[in-house]
Amino acid sequence: MSDSSAIEWTDATWNPVTGCTKVSQGCKNCYAERDWIRLSANPKTVYYLRKFTDVAVHPDRLDAPLHWSKPRRIFVNSMSDLFHEDVPHDFIARIFATMLEARQHTFQILTKRPARMLAIMRRFVEENEEFGGELDEDVPPRNVWLGVSVEDQATANERIPLLLQTPAAVRWISAEPLLGSIDLRRIKTPSDGSLELCPGGKPMARVDWVVAGGESGPRARPSHPDWFRSLRNQCGVAHVPFFFKQWGEYYAGGERASFVSERAEVKQFLDGMIAWPVGKKAAGRVLDGRTHDEYPA
Numbered sequence: 001m002s003d004s005s006a007i008e009w010t011d012a013t014w015n016p017v018t019g020c021t022k023v024s025q026g027c028k029n030c031y032a033e034r035d036w037i038r039l040s041a042n043p044k045t046v047y048y049l050r051k052f053t054d055v056a057v058h059p060d061r062l063d064a065p066l067h068w069s070k071p072r073r074i075f076v077n078s079m080s081d082l083f084h085e086d087v088p089h090d091f092i093a094r095i096f097a098t099m100l101e102a103r104q105h106t107f108q109i110l111t112k113r114p115a116r117m118l119a120i121m122r123r124f125v126e127e128n129e130e131f132g133g134e135l136d137e138d139v140p141p142r143n144v145w146l147g148v149s150v151e152d153q154a155t156a157n158e159r160i161p162l163l164l165q166t167p168a169a170v171r172w173i174s175a176e177p178l179l180g181s182i183d184l185r186r187i188k189t190p191s192d193g194s195l196e197l198c199p200g201g202k203p204m205a206r207v208d209w210v211v212a213g214g215e216s217g218p219r220a221r222p223s224h225p226d227w228f229r230s231l232r233n234q235c236g237v238a239h240v241p242f243f244f245k246q247w248g249e250y251y252a253g254g255e256r257a258s259f260v261s262e263r264a265e266v267k268q269f270l271d272g273m274i275a276w277p278v279g280k281k282a283a284g285r286v287l288d289g290r291t292h293d294e295y296p297a
Helices: 031-039 089-101 114-130 153-165 225-238
Strands: 012-014 073-076 106-111 144-150 170-175 209-213 242-246 250-252 274-277
Touching: 089 114, 106 114, 114 144, 114 153, 144 153, 153 170, 209 225, 225 242
Parallel strands: 012 073, 073 106, 106 144, 144 170, 170 209, 209 242
Antiparallel strands: 250 274
16 A cells, blocks of 8 residues: 555555455456565565455555545555455445545546446445435545456456446446457447447547556566557547556567567467567557557546
8 A cells, every 4th residue: 555656547556455366367467466475474564474365454544545635546455356245345335435535536446346346336326315415415426436457358248337337427447457359349238239439529438438558577468459559449439538558568569679588488469460578667658659648537
């Protein structure tokens, strides 16, 4: 937990919950699990001697954002999933209470468990209506962005429709690590059958932001540049902000750089595209000659 962050699309991280379990291929090389090995060996941390799958809540961390006076974007639970089945409903409610109180901040939430997010947010709205809106006039809260992590078309098909049904001021998608192409026009919505990219400058139906990135770290898998271009172009047509976070460990399409070892294991896609293992820093985050750092209004 820190009031600053190296994650490109946020300013700070807040971890009132730690620990998680894997649900899909996007979790295979989880960065949180990788960091856990180091943290769990430190007796001064809340991770000490715990397994990554040991999900724990930390009430003493609930008020941390209230002490950060400077407005910032805060990624909630970078070391867990807020809507994990082992996180009690009452504790999630306490986290939302903090976010409602800390209105100077914008809270960014990602989950791979959108069914539970949908159920909890619906209950939150229903409870507010039951009390005549007295719980809070902003339901869902305008400073809370709710999103889903997806890695390919299958997980997008599964998770995005549930996101679209979730009460939220801002809905967003994190396609990282991107392990396959995603066509958002194939997503089935609860109402009209498909998530249309509307012509004439109309926004993509109820999706406010798309972030995309490749995988970094040991055993990282490469992403094809056309997967990123496709998402960028879909967002461009629909006037949806697009954020390209990183290439990851591999850079695809370029010539072998001078600092790439001759023994480096080069990956090749079915269409012949080559991916060179150059490391996250060297690969960078430039797509077709420019960075993409767009945010919702």
